[in-house]
Amino acid sequence: MRFLRIPIGPDLALQVVERGEARAGRLPVLCVHGLTRNARDFDALAAVLATETRVLAVDVAGRGGSDRLADPMLYRNDVYAQHLVALLDALDLPQVDWVGTSMGGLIGMIVSATAPQRLRRLVLNDVGALIPAAALQRIATYLAEDRRFADLAAAEAHYRRVHAPFGPLTDQQWRQLVGRSIRWTDDGWVIPTTDPAIRMVFSQPITADVDLWPLWDAVTHPTLILRGADSDILPAATAERMAAATKGRTRVALVEFPGVGHAPALVAPDQITAVVQWLAREG
Structure with a gap:
């Protein structure tokens, strides 16, 4: 595991956690985390993928070891997409x-x-392709909480509560x-480690x-x-409609995990296997 700090502009550098080596016939894998999370969420998945190819997990701006943005209104998915295309350029990854x-996933x-x-x-x-308002309201509620903790136990209690759906x-x-x-x-x-201004x-x-159906x-x-x-973020009906809407696409596959909400943490063996096998099969 290697930590890279990659400048992508005059005032912004992103931290990347790199594993594995480039292999003939296998593209590198770029892993991009959720709203309040960071690149280390992919440690378990990346360790397996890295046996076959190069894996790069990035801290999006304002998270983990990446720089924060001076203007909090730039914490937006369209801006992140520009950042990550610039990151691919900086890493010479076509x-x-x-x-x-x-x-x-939305950035992707x-x-x-x-x-x-x-x-x-x-x-x-x-x-x-559709995110229910009630689910976004749930996220907004925990983002608004005071996230200073007196000790590690209090921090763990907070994370266990807000991320119980993992x-x-x-x-x-x-x-x-x-x-x-x-x-x-x-x-x-x-x-x-997340900039509170992302709220x-x-x-x-x-x-x-x-x-987001037009985007999909x-x-x-x-x-x-x-x-x-x-x-609650990805309703079953939305996922099923996305999987059925194959017009213009090569392939769309859907895998569900029982007993899990938003979002699968990608640490359970069945979750890791689903990603690894699909990437290998589709390759």
């Missing part, structure tokens, strides 16, 4: 396979639609998730579902859709 969880859809030559295949982890993680997996998500301030508080994207009242219609790459069976 094309990748994209694995995106939640926000990372944007790149697929606007710079299709940069992707070969797309994995959407629990996100799709599924039945072990105690060790929870501790790893928390440890990769926090830092200590000089005055002893425990805080997330500005939810500064306006959420009154309607987000309809522009995605033509082979796509694997992963869905937590209890997900």
Whole structure:
């Protein structure tokens, strides 16, 4: 595992966690995390994928080890898409396979639609063409909470509560998730590594579902859709309609995981296997 700091502009560098080596016949895999998360969420999946190819997991701007944005109103998916295309340029990667969880999947859809030559295949982890308002309101509620913690135990309790839909993680997996998500301030508080200003994207009242069907219609790459069976972000009807809408696409596959909500954490063996086998088969 190697940590890279990649400048993509005069005022912005992104941290990338790299594993594996380039292999003939296999494209690198770029992994992009969810809204409040970071590249280390892909440690388990990347460790397996890296036995066959180069894997790059990126901290999106304002998360993990990447720089924060001076203007919080630029914490938007369309801006992130521009950043990540610039990252591919900086890494001299003409094309990748994209694995995106939640926000990372939405960014992947944007790149697929606007710079299709940069992707070969797309994995959407629990996100799709319609996002219900109620699910976004749930996220906005926990984003608005004070996320300063007196100690590690309080931080772990918070993460276990807000990310309970990730599924039945072990105690060790929870501790790893928390440890990769926090830092200590000089005055002893425990805080997330995420810039709190990302909440500005939810500064306006959420009154309607987000309809991304036109964006999905522009995605033509082979796509694997992963869905937590209890997900509120990706309703079953949306996932099924996406999987059925094959016009203009090579292939769309849908895999559901019981006992999981939003989003599958990609640490369980069945979740990892679904991604690894699909990428190998589709390759």
